[in-house]
Amino acid sequence: MTETVAPPRPTRRFTFEWLGVAPFVIFAVMFLILPTLYLVGAAFVGRDGQFTLENIAGLFTDQILAAYWISIRISGASALLGAIAGLAIALAIIRGRLPDGLRSTVMTFSGVASNFAGVPLAFAFISTLGRLGLVTIILKTVFDFDIYRAGFNVLSFWGLTLTYLYFQIPLMILMIAPAIDGLKKEWSEASQTLGASALQFWLYVGFPILWPSFLGTLSLLFANAFGAIATAYALTGSSLNIVPILLYAQIRGDALQNPGLGAALALGMIAITALANIIYLVISARAERWMR
Secondary structure, eight states, X not given: OOOOOOOOXXXXXXXXXXXXXXXXXXXXXXXXXXXXXXHHHHTTBOTTSSBOSHHHHHTTSHHHHHHHHHHHHHHHHHHHXXXXXXXXXXXXHHTSSSOHHHHXXXXXXXXXXXXXXXXXXXXXXXXXXSTTOHXXXXXXXXXXXXXTTTTXXXXXXXXXXXHHHHHHHHHHHHHHHHHHHTSOHHHHHHHHHTTOOHHHHIIIIIHHHHHHHHHHHXXXXXXXXXXXXHHHHHHHTTSSOOHHHHHHHHHHOSSSOOHHHHHHHHHHHHHHHHXXXXXXXHHHHHHHHHHO
16 A cells, blocks of 8 residues: 655745735734723732732722713714614615715715814814804804703713714725625626615615624624713713723822722723724624625
């Protein structure tokens, strides 16, 4: 009998192509992995420098649980409203009968607006919907309608949610556009040939195919809003007790300074945003298989 010889295993050699991804790896290690490991360790260190579980136990106090709850509500509301509005706009500019040049305009604006946040965005909404904002004054003088007497406040839950929509909707448009482009025209033509209406096509073909992509992007929008701090802090200050502002107060504040508890707060935020991103990755992978 002739003895079969296993083929030699290919050896991985260093190539210059690895230099192309080196900046990304270095950036991820320095600004993502190492800070995360530091926070995990700091969450279990007390004021005396010894190991403790008091910081983790502090997450279950009424104040911190309330902060997590309102942060989840704001993130969920802005993600859901942004996803629905972004889907409608994306369907209109891609599948609708609007001018061809409108799509490039909307996509370009979405790319800019999805990254517009922080102090400039907060100032823009205060100047627009604040007590002396432009829209507030116009509604009061022209239509005799005071939105603040009606219960609206830009520094409230719905005010911050509305502000988040400015970058949530454009991000949804950018994320859902490839999935809408994946809807083949042959499918709608086949449904019309079989006698289906446009509503029936979307109910039984279009939306079921887009559903995984919609859910995946929804989880990404939730994570995007949950970790935002600059806009919320510049807009509401300490008047709205959300987790990022409470975290800032624990790490940098004078009265509430407790770095260990702040690290535990950050660890809780990492866990929630990581779960949302994992859901996005799993659902998006399934959506890609569907589109094939």
